[in-house]
Amino acid sequence: MTGRHRRARAGRAVLAFLTAFGALTGAAPAGAAPAGAVQKGGRIAPGVTYEEFDIKAAKGVTHAHVLRADLSNPRVRVDLLYPGAVASRAQVSAMANTQGAVAGVNGDFFNISETQHPGVEATGASVGPAIAAGRTLKAAVPDGQRFGPALPPGTSTEDVFGVDGDGRARLDRLALAGAVRTTGTELPLGGLNQYALPVGSVGAFTSEWGSASRVRATCGTDTDRAAPCSTDVHEVTVRDGKVVSAADTPGSGPIAAGTTVLVGREAGAQQLRKFSTGETVEVEHSLVAATDGAAYRLALGGYPVLTGGQPLPGLDSTTSTVRTAVGIAGNGRRVLLLALDGAAAYRSGLTIAEVAATMRDLGAEDAFSLDGGGSSTLVARRRGASEVSVRNHPSGGAERPVPNGIGVFSG
Incomplete structure (x- = not known):
């Protein structure tokens, strides 16, 4: 065999390998990776x-x-x-x-440190919405409370990658919709299992949150993550639909199934102070898709x-x-x-x-x-x-x- 024939045979072998690799990875040999x-x-x-x-x-x-x-x-x-x-x-x-x-x-990006708030522990919680196996875990923090690089123009902490009920991957935006209701009163829900709540809002924490302190949720503002923690806060614990306790400092520790802890800051705290032990409280929440109201099996920020x-x-x-x-x-x-x-x-x-x-x-x-x-x-x-x-x-x-x-x- 001449040297020219050997080179041609070797070239065909390399081409065959690249073609097989492209088929294996599910992509064409050209364009499977950058040039x-x-x-x-x-x-x-x-x-x-x-x-x-x-x-x-x-x-x-x-x-x-x-x-x-x-x-x-x-x-x-x-x-x-x-x-x-x-x-x-x-x-x-x-x-x-x-x-x-x-x-x-x-x-997702997450609450990794709290150097601006001495004595406040970072929660480790993610920035954006999260859904696992079709179960809603959390909603998004305000844009100004985000950890990570600056967001591109027109984007938000509510943006998600998700997989819908038909098994299709897509990009979308998930906003929190919810309310806290008592006899004669209805408050909009401002947060769900978030490390930061909007100023003046009431947020809900469920068993999905974990054991971390809820103090961080009352620190910073909607536009300044490093702003001081609020001095006007209140927490109410609702178990089986009734108020069982209240406190002027957000607590920590596991939250039992069937229990929701409501944390309010500023105007939200003032509303929660009106709740009384034994009062009936209903809390509802959902994440609403911006495009077509799709239900998601998976979503993260x-x-x-x-x-x-x-x-x-x-x-x-x-x-x-x-x-x-x-x-x-x-x-x-x-x-x-x-x-x-x-x-x-x-x-x-x-x-x-x-x-x-x-x-x-x-x-x-x-x-x-x-x-x-x-x-x-x-x-x-x-x-x-x-x-x-x-x-x-x-x-x-x-x-x-x-x-x-x-x-x-x-x-």
């Missing part, structure tokens, strides 16, 4: 694949890890990973293994960066860091989960504008930014393993406990 990317990966489970590749970005080369989940496969679904309480944190790998996920990434194949206007193109994002393709039937590598060689990361462009290159029609930096984590099972392992390198050197994530399930 010039170095790829490797494979199938995680039926309908779920993993790949990793380099991206040449503005601040240098970064390394991406991507999961693809085919929701048209009846064996595949995505749902919320969380530790069992809103005000709690756990590592993505631990949540995935506990819930039986084959893969997943970290989720972050912010959109790509809609209908077009980047949102005003996306930051200067600040590069390690990122996590979720994309939607195939009319909501395919989900892409991206987490960048936090190893020192790749830590320059991507700007948000570059995240939008990367997700579009990967085939996403819509994309949504999740928490990044030290939180960015992607986990997946290896061949033959019964538990997930971390595939990227978290930038802090170890997995950071987070309040929630997106889990991929197959089986």
